[in-house]
Amino acid sequence: MVTAYRGDVVFTPGPERFRAIEDGFVLVDDYGKVVDVVGSLTGQYADADIVDRSGNLIIPGFNDMHVHAPQYPQAGLGFDDELLPWLERYTFVDEAKYCDLAVADHWYRRFLTHLWQVGTLRFSAFATLHGDATWRLIQLAQESGLRPMIGKVNMDRNAPDNLLESTRQSLEDTETLIKRTAEDAPDVGFIVTPRFVPSTTPELMEGLGELVRRYRLPVQSHLDENRSEVEWVRKLHPDIPTYAQVYEHYGLMPRNRTIMAHCIWLTDAERELLKDRNVLLAHCAQSNLNLQSGIMPARRYLEQGLRLALGSDVAAGHEPDMNRHIVASVEASKALRFMPGHEGDQPLKLSEAFYMATKSGGSFFGRVGSFEPGYEFDALVIREDESLLELSVEERLERFLYAGASDAIRERYVSGHVVYRPFAGVPSAGR
Amino acid sequence: MVTAYRGDVVFTPGPERFRAIEDGFVLVDDYGKVVDVVGSLTGQYADADIVDRSGNLIIPGFNDMHVHAPQYPQAGLGFDDELLPWLERYTFVDEAKYCDLAVADHWYRRFLTHLWQVGTLRFSAFATLHGDATWRLIQLAQESGLRPMIGKVNMDRNAPDNLLESTRQSLEDTETLIKRTAEDAPDVGFIVTPRFVPSTTPELMEGLGELVRRYRLPVQSHLDENRSEVEWVRKLHPDIPTYAQVYEHYGLMPRNRTIMAHCIWLTDAERELLKDRNVLLAHCAQSNLNLQSGIMPARRYLEQGLRLALGSDVAAGHEPDMNRHIVASVEASKALRFMPGHEGDQPLKLSEAFYMATKSGGSFFGRVGSFEPGYEFDALVIREDESLLELSVEERLERFLYAGASDAIRERYVSGHVVYRPFAGVPSAGR
Numbered sequence: 100m101v102t103a104y105r106g107d108v109v110f111t112p113g114p115e116r117f118r119a120i121e122d123g124f125v126l127v128d129d130y131g132k133v134v135d136v137v138g139s140l141t142g143q144y145a146d147a148d149i150v151d152r153s154g155n156l157i158i159p160g161f162n163d164m165h166v167h168a169p170q171y172p173q174a175g176l177g178f179d180d181e182l183l184p185w186l187e188r189y190t191f192v193d194e195a196k197y198c199d200l201a202v203a204d205h206w207y208r209r210f211l212t213h214l215w216q217v218g219t220l221r222f223s224a225f226a227t228l229h230g231d232a233t234w235r236l237i238q239l240a241q242e243s244g245l246r247p248m249i250g251k252v253n254m255d256r257n258a259p260d261n262l263l264e265s266t267r268q269s270l271e272d273t274e275t276l277i278k279r280t281a282e283d284a285p286d287v288g289f290i291v292t293p294r295f296v297p298s299t300t301p302e303l304m305e306g307l308g309e310l311v312r313r314y315r316l317p318v319q320s321h322l323d324e325n326r327s328e329v330e331w332v333r334k335l336h337p338d339i340p341t342y343a344q345v346y347e348h349y350g351l352m353p354r355n356r357t358i359m360a361h362c363i364w365l366t367d368a369e370r371e372l373l374k375d376r377n378v379l380l381a382h383c384a385q386s387n388l389n390l391q392s393g394i395m396p397a398r399r400y401l402e403q404g405l406r407l408a409l410g411s412d413v414a415a416g417h418e419p420d421m422n423r424h425i426v427a428s429v430e431a432s433k434a435l436r437f438m439p440g441h442e443g444d445q446p447l448k449l450s451e452a453f454y455m456a457t458k459s460g461g462s463f464f465g466r467v468g469s470f471e472p473g474y475e476f477d478a479l480v481i482r483e484d485e486s487l488l489e490l491s492v493e494e495r496l497e498r499f500l501y502a503g504a505s506d507a508i509r510e511r512y513v514s515g516h517v518v519y520r521p522f523a524g525v526p527s528a529g530r
Numbered sequence: 531m532v533t534a535y536r537g538d539v540v541f542t543p544g545p546e547r548f549r550a551i552e553d554g555f556v557l558v559d560d561y562g563k564v565v566d567v568v569g570s571l572t573g574q575y576a577d578a579d580i581v582d583r584s585g586n587l588i589i590p591g592f593n594d595m596h597v598h599a600p601q602y603p604q605a606g607l608g609f610d611d612e613l614l615p616w617l618e619r620y621t622f623v624d625e626a627k628y629c630d631l632a633v634a635d636h637w638y639r640r641f642l643t644h645l646w647q648v649g650t651l652r653f654s655a656f657a658t659l660h661g662d663a664t665w666r667l668i669q670l671a672q673e674s675g676l677r678p679m680i681g682k683v684n685m686d687r688n689a690p691d692n693l694l695e696s697t698r699q700s701l702e703d704t705e706t707l708i709k710r711t712a713e714d715a716p717d718v719g720f721i722v723t724p725r726f727v728p729s730t731t732p733e734l735m736e737g738l739g740e741l742v743r744r745y746r747l748p749v750q751s752h753l754d755e756n757r758s759e760v761e762w763v764r765k766l767h768p769d770i771p772t773y774a775q776v777y778e779h780y781g782l783m784p785r786n787r788t789i790m791a792h793c794i795w796l797t798d799a800e801r802e803l804l805k806d807r808n809v810l811l812a813h814c815a816q817s818n819l820n821l822q823s824g825i826m827p828a829r830r831y832l833e834q835g836l837r838l839a840l841g842s843d844v845a846a847g848h849e850p851d852m853n854r855h856i857v858a859s860v861e862a863s864k865a866l867r868f869m870p871g872h873e874g875d876q877p878l879k880l881s882e883a884f885y886m887a888t889k890s891g892g893s894f895f896g897r898v899g900s901f902e903p904g905y906e907f908d909a910l911v912i913r914e915d916e917s918l919l920e921l922s923v924e925e926r927l928e929r930f931l932y933a934g935a936s937d938a939i940r941e942r943y944v945s946g947h948v949v950y951r952p953f954a955g956v957p958s959a960g961r
Contacts, residue, residue, distance in 0.1 A: 172918035175932030176925055178860065179879050193919055206918060388861045391877065394868060417857075417932040426848075429609065430819045434865040437825055446822065448610050484957075487603035487637060488624055494607055501606030501848040504959065526915075528935065 101134055101144055102127045102515075106152035106480065107492045108136055110159050110470045114401070114454040119492035124149075125157060127476040131515020136470050152480050152510075156495060159468050160220030160477040160511060161421035162460030165319070165360040165381035165410025168224040168236055168249070169197050171210040175417040178389045182325060185390065187259075190414070194227045195261045203232035204239070208521075210419075211243045213528040215521055217420040217505045218479045219411075220513050221464050223248040223319055223358055223381075225292055228264050230272035234279060241284040243521035246464065246513055250292025250319060251276050255303045258294075270306040277314055288317065288464075290358075295321040296332045296345050308350025317356035317463070320346060323369065324361035325392040343369040352376050358463065360410055361386075362400075363393040370403060379406050379463055382455065384431035385424055386412035394435045397428060398444045401451065408460035409452070422500045425452040449497055480510040532565055532575055533558045533946075537583035537911065538923045539567055541590050541901045545832070545885040550923035555580075556588060558907040562946020567901050583911050583941075587926060590899050591651030591908040591942065592852035593891030596750070596791040596812035596841025599655040599667055599680070600628050602641040605845040609820045613756060616821065618690075621845070625658045626692045634663035635670070639952075641850075642674045644959040646952055648851040648936045649910045650842075651944050652895050654679040654750055654789055654812075656723055659695050661703035665710060672715040674952035677895065677944055681723025681750060682707050686734045689725075701737040708745055719748065719895075721789075726752040727763045727776050739781025748787035748894070751777060754800070755792035756823040774800040783807050789894065791841055792817075793831075794824040801834060810837050810894055813886065815862035816855055817843035825866045828859060829875045832882065839891035840883070853931045856883040880928055911941040 103124040109117050118136075126134040126144055140147055173193045177185045197203045214222065224247055226233035233251040240247050253269045254262060264272070273291070280289040291311050293299040299307070311318055323329055323342055332342045339345050343365070346352045352372075359373065360381040373380065382395050400407055409428055411419045416427075432447040461468020467475050481499055484507070490498070499507060505528070511518045534555040540548050549567075557565040557575055571578055604624045608616045628634045645653065655678055657664035664682040671678050684700045685693060695703070704722070711720040722742050724730040730738070742749055754760055754773055763773045770776050774796070777783045783803075790804065791812040804811065813826050831838055840859055842850045847858075863878040892899020898906050912930055915938070921929070930938060936959070942949045 175929040175934070176919075176921070178928070178932065189919065196918060202918065385861075388864050391864050391867065394865065430816075431865070433819050433822050434825065434862070436822065438869050487627055487633065488607075488620065490607070497609070498606040501609065503606070 100129055101147045102150060103140055103144065103147040104150045104152060104157055104478070106155045106157040107495070108157045108470065109492050109496050111450050111454040111458055112469055112471055114451040117450050117453070117493045117496070121492050122153060125470050125476065125478070127515050131476050133470050133472055133474045133476050135472055154483055155509065156481040156483065156492070156499065158479050158481065158496060159457040159461070159470065160479055160513070161218050161456050162408065162464070162468055163214070163219045163222035163411050163419065163421055164358055164379060164408040164460045164463065165383055166222055166224050166413050166419065168207060168210050169194050169227045170414035171213065171419070172206050174414040176414070178417070182390050182392070191259050191262055195259070197227040197229050197232040200231055200235060203229070203235045207236045207239050208525050211239055211245060211521055212525040213419050215243065215245060215511065215518065216508070216528050217422070218508045218511060219419060219421055220477050220511060220518065221246045221461065221467060223290060223463065225250060225252050225319070228252045228254055228262060228269070230276060233276060237276070237280055237284045237287050240287050244513060244516070244518035246286050248288040248290040248317060250290040253293045253303055253307060254298040256300050257297050266300060266303045266306065269303055270310070273307065274310060277310065277316065291316050291318045291351070293320050293351060296342065297328070297335060301349070304349035304351060311350055311353055317358070318351050318353060319358040320351065320360070322346070322359040322362050323364040325390070326364060329364055341366055341369050343372050347372060347376070352378065360412065361392065361395070363387060363395045370405065374404055377406055379408050379460070381408055381410035382428055383410040383412035383416060385417065385427040386415035388431065389417065390415050394431050396435060396441070396444070397432055397447055406459065407455050408463070409456045420505065421456050422503060425449070425456050425500050428452045428455065449500065453500070476512055476515040478512040479508050481507050482509050531560055532578045533581060534571055534575065534578040535581045535583060535588055535909070537586045537588040538926070539588045539901065540923050540927050542881050542885040542889055543900055543902055545882040548881050548884070548924045548927070552923050553584060556901050556907065556909070558946050562907050564901050564903055564905045564907050566903055585914055586940065587912040587914065587923070587930065589910050589912065589927060590888040590892070590901065591910055591944065592649050592887050593839065593895070593899055594645070594650045594653035594842050594850065594852055595789055595810060595839040595891045595894065596814055597653055597655050597844050597850065599638060599641050600625050600658045601845035602644065602850070603637050606848040607845070609848070613821050613823070622690050622693055626690070628658040628660050628663040631662055631666060634660070634666045638667045638670050639956050642670055642676060642952055643956040644850050646674065646676060646942065646949065647939070647959050648853070649939050649942060650850060650852055651908050651942060651949065652677045652892065652898060654721060654894065656681060656683050656750070659683045659685055659693060659700070661707060664707060668707070668711055668715045668718050671718050675944060675947070675949035677717050679719040679721040679748060681721040684724045684734055684738060685729040687731050688728050697731060697734045697737065700734055701741070704738065705741060708741065708747065722747050722749045722782070724751050724782060727773065728759070728766060732780070735780035735782060742781055742784055748789070749782050749784060750789040751782065751791070753777070753790040753793050754795040756821070757795060760795055772797055772800050774803050778803060778807070783809065791843065792823065792826070794818060794826045801836065805835055808837055810839050810891070812841035813838055813859055814841040814843035814847060816848065816858040817846035819862065820848065821846050825862050827866060827872070827875070828863055828878055837890060838886050839894070840887045851936065852887050853934060856880070856887050856931050859883045859886065880931065884931070907943055907946040909943040910939050912938050913940050
């Protein structure tokens with residue numbers, strides 16, 4: 100049987116432009132996969148079951164490709180500081196509290212509820228180094244109906260004592276979680292998550308690389324976020340020419356299965372390497388301004404054929420709402436144009452930023468983030484506000500992305516199933 | 531009698547830092563003016579009436595010093611375009627619809643409700659050129675309990691036919707509204723509002739200058755927003771050295787009573803003139819990125835002693851929420867640091883941006899925007915979310931500004947009086 104979701108459908112098969120069908124139908128099969136998008140029901144689909152959402156927008160769900168789940172409680176704090184004081188005053192204090200499972204349980208429910216509320220249906224999250232708390236996040240995510248990848252953070256150097264683990268413990272806990280996730284949380288993917296090069300010893304990276312190979316796992320980490328970090332990595336690994344090559348050297352850049360957040364200060368050699376490995380770059384425009392890291396030249400990266408998605412980077416980004424990060428990436432690309440050498444760069448178009456937040460990020464999960472045939476039906480149904488002007492479907496989407504509220508999202512679907520509000524008793528984010 | 535508002539009080543007597551009093555009292559007299567802020571009630575205030583808002587933040591209300599009220603329905607549209615196509619496709623079409631009083635009535639209620647909702651208690655708004663619709667906005671504003679300045683827009687050149695008026699009609703309608711406002715809308719100020727130099731003939735500017743003198747009125751307009759606009763003004767007025775001096779020449783820059791929006795591309799001579807006239811510069815950071823106008827060097831202007839406030843510039847800014855514009859101004863100042871010649875500039879601190887949005891903007895209305903003795907008690911009471919970290923009062927304010935929701939605002943006071951939701955049947959902005 101085919102189900103026909105009726106509404107004003109808009110998505111991005113490619114980054115150049117939106118595809119919009121006013122009063123159309125997304126046809127979805129019993130496996131939750133898109134069969135086609137059509138303007139009217141004829142022929143074999145004439146008697147499809149209709150789910151009538153006429154007058155509402157139907158768009159792909161959002162994918163947040165870089166987010167620190169435990170930092171959710173500190174979102175919006177500390178942006179008069181730069182990276183290091185911010186980490187010490189907020190992040191390390193916050194993350195250390197996740198040794199307490201009750202803290203983890205409470206705040207991870209709030210985090211997942213906020214993501215559900217704002218239409219982030221898939222994401223790739225850093226947890227903390229705590230095995231138990233990470234497992235709780237994985238369990239709650241499985242229960243939520245959302246479909247993330249989650250990794251236990253690994254750190255065995257250059258962190259406060261209460262956020263350090265032994266190399267051996269780090270590897271053992273990681274392997275335990277890898278197995279447990281595969282067995283007991285079938286809708287969650289485990290992703291290997293060295294925090295970043297400065298906080299993982301060569302032995303740890305080597306061990307993690309071995310786990311990546313053995314279990315064919317994906318990897319996420321940070322790369323080239325700010326210039327002093329780049330310099331630090333150079334000093335820690337003087338024998339390896341670039342930061343990106345350190346990950347590669349230790350087997351932490353598996354082809355097609357690697358996410359690197361930030362990537363602002365890439366060298367030419369690094370760009371070539373990332374392209375060769377088909378790394379997904381998670382562009383975190385809001386975070387990069389908040390912490391004064393820099394502005395990723397996203398336009399040029401796109402032209403160079405790099406694979407770009409968006410990340411909220413909560414809590415260096417101050418909100419999980421991906422519509423805001425779509426706008427932030429457009430705004431950052433406009434700011435960049437006022438810098439010498441970039442005057443001729445075109446800013447990101449809205450369709451490009453939307454593509455990054457849907458189809459490009461979604462590619463990490465399979466065929467996700469578009470309504471082309473064979474894609475998972477991951478979708479948001481968005482009710483419409485009245486309008487003084489006559490608006491096209493694309494314009495209504497633009498208005499939602501720039502000025503919309505999360506309570507305009509009426510329904511969320513993952514792989515063809517409705518995802519209901521996940522947990523009882525968790526307060527709304529209020530936006 | 532003195533009323534003591536109890537809560538966690540935070541405000542900015544100066545831009546350098548917040549003044550915060552945990553579990554303190556704002557003492558307010560019967561005229562709605564602040565007497566003092568104290569940590570405990572002793573002596574003559576021991577038996578003050580207490581309004582207990584313990585555990586809530588009490589902060590000054592927001593002042594939006596540049597906003598186009600009729601453009602509210604188009605907020606969030608058209609930002610793949612630059613200024614001119616954006617004006618033609620959206621703004622001119624939108625504003626022309628205000629010839630219909632029913633349109634004006636409906637959308638101005640929604641506009642005022644949104645401002646109320648997000649805690650903007652005073653503002654300076656452009657209406658359209660339509661006398662009747664402008665009067666409706668003034669009436670509704672009077673009814674709302676908010677305390678804005680509002681101006682009928684004047685345009686007698688370089689606009690579409692349906693948005694042009696004759697010089698004589700423009701002046702007559704303006705004078706009619708000046709008198710009517712003074713008589714029938716005592717809580718609204720009329721502000722003379724030439725759209726900008728390119729849309730007002732010398733005759734019109736001269737006539738408006740005469741009205742400014744005769745009625746001792748304030749003036750608002752646009753200045754140095756983008757480079758082609760600056761060039762256009764130079765061509766229109768080749769005998770006057772700079773854009774700012776055109777306004778001055780026609781008597782449209784009365785000392786202490788002028789707001790100029792944007793001011794990105796000021797020359798040295800213009801800066802000196804604005805300083806001399808104590809012009810309030812309305813910094814519209816979000817708008818300036820959306821339309822790719824530029825980034826105001828706000829840090830330098832502050833150091834040069836210019837008077838800076840913030841403007842949402844809806845609809846070139848996509849949301850009226852001033853907390854978002856506080857953040858946008860900080861972010862813009864951080865982006866500017868990546869530009870050559872600005873590496874040494876400090877970004878705006880949060881206290882500086884907050885000061886602009888409260889006390890500095892408020893100065894245009896008298897003693898407004900602070901809780902120092904003699905100031906009007908314009909205030910927001912903000913309920914607290916739980917926190918994982920121990921947070922200071924300033925940190926809780928920061929969290930609200932970056933990540934808070936308007937429904938966290940529990941109460942609004944203007945000059946000591948509660949302002950209730952203004953109109954029945956108007957939908958919430960939903961944020």
